[in-house]
Amino acid sequence: MEVDSVTLNNHLTEILSGVGIQWTFRSENTLIAEINKPTDIFTVFDDVLDGRLRNRLKLNNQTGSLTITNTTTEHAGDYEQMTNKLTAIFSLTVYARLPVPVISSNSSQCSSSSSSSSSSCSLVCSVVNVGHVTLSWYKGNSLLSSISVSDLSISLSLPLEVEYQDKNTYSCVLNNPISNQTQHLDISQLCHTCSDSVHCCGSTEAVIRLVLSALVGVATVILLVYDIRSRRAEQDQAQIHTSGI
Structure with missing residues (x-):
């Protein structure tokens, strides 16, 4: 899993005298760590691969195993350990943390x-x-x-x-x-069943229906006011015409 640590180990209990070990990220043919037992020099090259392994590599000075800490899916791939007489390949798969559906x-x-x-x-x-x-x-x-x-x-x-x-x-x-x-x-x-015209719909549709009902009501009031004013205007015109006669 991501953020877990993984150790690539060939089950050696001790690095033999005179043996050199190289660790390679085989998927991109890049040297990432090296052990020179005769000189007791242990080196990690964690700035390679665009720094994706930076501060994540640890070498075991006794067995030569390689540990990758705080893993991400970018670290998945094939790793190769080469010694004077032996080559071992490790295939690493890193799974992301799963979200809840x-x-x-x-x-x-x-x-x-x-x-x-x-x-x-x-x-x-x-x-x-x-x-x-x-x-x-x-x-x-x-x-x-x-x-x-x-x-x-x-x-x-x-x-x-x-x-x-x-x-x-x-x-x-x-x-x-x-x-x-x-x-x-x-x-x-x-999953809801319908009990009335409002609950029969989703909340969005119910709001739309309420808004439409309100608009119809407003339009009806406007028409009534316009009709009343028109009738009054006609009556006023009729009275003016009668007075003029």
Whole structure:
């Protein structure tokens, strides 16, 4: 996992006299550490590779093992340890910390009847900026659907349809080979049935309807005022005309 430390060790208990060891980031053919046992000189080259290993390399003076601290996904790749007689290759994979999946309602409006058992609620489970993970929906302990990605920094989403009155337990799980994050579904919070014309809609649609109703009311008042003033004006004109005669 990111920020963990990892030790690349060929299980040597002691560096033999006269043996030299070189550590190379094989993925980019770059020397990152060197041990010269005859002179007891131990050197790390942590400014190479654009500094991604700076202050992160530690050499074991006795065994020659290499430790990488505070790892990130940039440190993934193949590392090679070369001695006078032996070459060992270590393949390192670093997994990012997993975010908790987010479950949201994907329905534009709720069920038209609170007693309708056939109505379904559309949900979606999503995560952003993930890589090398699998996103899955579970009903209890049973897998319903899943989607996997091997790329880095990608967004994933997985839909689910449930009944409004469903009493089963659902959960959305994000996992990689060494960890997982789970978000449980609360149907009563995300899936609402309709009890009246306002609750039948999402909050945004309800606000729009209220605004439209208010505008219609204002327009009606304006028309009434205009009609009353017009009638008074006509009456005044009629009185003036009568007085003139």
